[in-house]
Amino acid sequence: MDDSLTRPSSPAGLSCYMAVSQFLGLALIAMTGAWMGQYRGGIAWESSLQFNVHPLCMVIGMVFLQGDALLVYRVFRNETKRSTKILHGLLHAFALVIALVGVIAVFDYHRKKGFADMYSLHSWCGITAFSLYFIQWLMGLSFFLFPGASFSLRSKYKPQHVFFGIFLFILSIATCLLGIMEMLLFNIKATYSSFVPEGILANVLGLLLIVFGLVIGYILTRDEWKRPPLAEELALSMDFKNLTMGESPSSSP
Amino acid sequence: MDDSLTRPSSPAGLSCYMAVSQFLGLALIAMTGAWMGQYRGGIAWESSLQFNVHPLCMVIGMVFLQGDALLVYRVFRNETKRSTKILHGLLHAFALVIALVGVIAVFDYHRKKGFADMYSLHSWCGITAFSLYFIQWLMGLSFFLFPGASFSLRSKYKPQHVFFGIFLFILSIATCLLGIMEMLLFNIKATYSSFVPEGILANVLGLLLIVFGLVIGYILTRDEWKRPPLAEELALSMDFKNLTMGESPSSSP
Numbered sequence: 341m342d343d344s345l346t347r348p349s350s351p352a353g354l355s356c357y358m359a360v361s362q363f364l365g366l367a368l369i370a371m372t373g374a375w376m377g378q379y380r381g382g383i384a385w386e387s388s389l390q391f392n393v394h395p396l397c398m399v400i401g402m403v404f405l406q407g408d409a410l411l412v413y414r415v416f417r418n419e420t421k422r423s424t425k426i427l428h429g430l431l432h433a434f435a436l437v438i439a440l441v442g443v444i445a446v447f448d449y450h451r452k453k454g455f456a457d458m459y460s461l462h463s464w465c466g467i468t469a470f471s472l473y474f475i476q477w478l479m480g481l482s483f484f485l486f487p488g489a490s491f492s493l494r495s496k497y498k499p500q501h502v503f504f505g506i507f508l509f510i511l512s513i514a515t516c517l518l519g520i521m522e523m524l525l526f527n528i529k530a531t532y533s534s535f536v537p538e539g540i541l542a543n544v545l546g547l548l549l550i551v552f553g554l555v556i557g558y559i560l561t562r563d564e565w566k567r568p569p570l571a572e573e574l575a576l577s578m579d580f581k582n583l584t585m586g587e588s589p590s591s592s593p
Numbered sequence: 594m595d596d597s598l599t600r601p602s603s604p605a606g607l608s609c610y611m612a613v614s615q616f617l618g619l620a621l622i623a624m625t626g627a628w629m630g631q632y633r634g635g636i637a638w639e640s641s642l643q644f645n646v647h648p649l650c651m652v653i654g655m656v657f658l659q660g661d662a663l664l665v666y667r668v669f670r671n672e673t674k675r676s677t678k679i680l681h682g683l684l685h686a687f688a689l690v691i692a693l694v695g696v697i698a699v700f701d702y703h704r705k706k707g708f709a710d711m712y713s714l715h716s717w718c719g720i721t722a723f724s725l726y727f728i729q730w731l732m733g734l735s736f737f738l739f740p741g742a743s744f745s746l747r748s749k750y751k752p753q754h755v756f757f758g759i760f761l762f763i764l765s766i767a768t769c770l771l772g773i774m775e776m777l778l779f780n781i782k783a784t785y786s787s788f789v790p791e792g793i794l795a796n797v798l799g800l801l802l803i804v805f806g807l808v809i810g811y812i813l814t815r816d817e818w819k820r821p822p823l824a825e826e827l828a829l830s831m832d833f834k835n836l837t838m839g840e841s842p843s844s845s846p
Contacts (some may be wrong), residue, residue, distance in 0.1 A: 456786035461774050461799040468800070473831040479818050503814055507807055514767045514803070521714050525778040533709035550767070554760055561756055
């Protein structure tokens with residue numbers, strides 16, 4: 341059978357929102373880079389510029405890549421579920437590694453400078469988001485990629501995985517906003533109120549982070565844009581339904 | 594017919610999560626009050642304590658009441674749709690009035706002290722959240738409470754209203770987190786890093802704001818906890834379906 345007949349293309353609205361999300365995501369990375377480059381002296385590992393690695397890595401890992409990992413089931417809607425799952429897991433893994441570099445950068449910078457760690461609300465939210473993100477990744481891996489978990493266990497865990505996935509993405513963005521606020525009040529507290537360019541750039545970056553989250557959230561919550569099951573998955577699911585029809589519907593607590 | 598037969602009680606899990614959300618909401622207000630009372634000299638309108646009205650009003654209005662307004666369709670699931678809608682609109686109106694007092698408090702305080710307005714990321718997010726919240730309320734009123742809008746227009750707008758409602762609630766919480774961060778760095782920047790009690794209290798308040806949002810978000814997104822249509826609404830909806838069955842299903846763009 342002709343592939344173009346069995347595999348419908350993405351809905352038009354979805355492609356448009358996807359394009360906007362990618363444009364916004366790249367703009368976030370460019371603006372964070374511009375902020376560090378233009379106003380904070382640039383980026384380097386072995387100097388006092390090591391701190392600047394932190395914002396850039398967190399925006400790339402915990403915002404852009406995490407957001408894109410959430411979208412793979414909408415974009416690659418006609419690929420097999422297994423390959424989409426692997427891409428979803430890989431993008432999250434990639435996000436985790438880049439975020440880890442960002443976390444190490446700030447701890448290492450604090451250690452070299454003799455600054456205290458983990459006292460601010462930003463750091464509390466950040467370490468919570470990063471740890472839970474890692475746990476969520478491990479749980480996703482064990483439930484959905486390893487063959488151990490049964491079909492019914494996967495079905496029960498899936499809504500929780502999706503809910504906490506979106507929650508962690510929102511928490512990551514909120515943590516970035518706190519980081520922007522903290523960085524501005526540490527660096528330009530005296531001039532921030534006179535609308536200096538650095539303050540405006542960072543504020544606009546904050547608003548764009550929110551808009552990025554809004555667009556990704558919108559794409560994820562449209563029912564009509566959810567990945568439809570492929571023909572072979574539908575057949576499998578019907579078989580499963582027939583097999584379990586005899587069970588009591590109130591067997592779960 | 595016996596009322597207890599036709600009106601099933603709320604699902605057990607929902608009641609439990611509801612109780613937790615209300616406990617958290619009251620804890621948020623108590624903690625904000627304790628912060629202002631214990632460490633910031635208390636609250637008064639006609640003095641430099643006027644600023645302290647701001648955090649308290651915003652937490653009560655934009656977080657606690659806004660959150661509770663989102664829950665009314667889950668809690669009062671057996672009341673008529675019209676009375677639930679009115680309660681939903683009234684709670685949001687009440688939230689808006691209290692938040693407005695909070696907004697006036699901070700602008701008035703800045704004016705008296707000669708401080709600049711609207712330069713921080715917190716203020717940008719706050720004014721965005723408050724303005725959009727007011728617009729969302731006006732749109733909800735005109736679409737769902739005034740009789741002008743048609744059934745099909747309401748059905749089209751409803752998912753957008755729900756999505757933006759949850760978005761504005763999240764944005765309000767994020768703005769509170771930014772406010773906490775800003776207030777701490779303005780008041781206790783020198784001692785914040787030595788884990789002083791005020792810093793810890795405010796950080797814990799920030800984490801509780803996130804947990805409050807998490808619990809409300811969890812309640813709102815459980816399909817099985819959504820308000821089931823009452824018998825008479827179901828009949829009405831079937832009538833509507835029969836009336837419109839002849840229309841082309843692809844009539845919307």
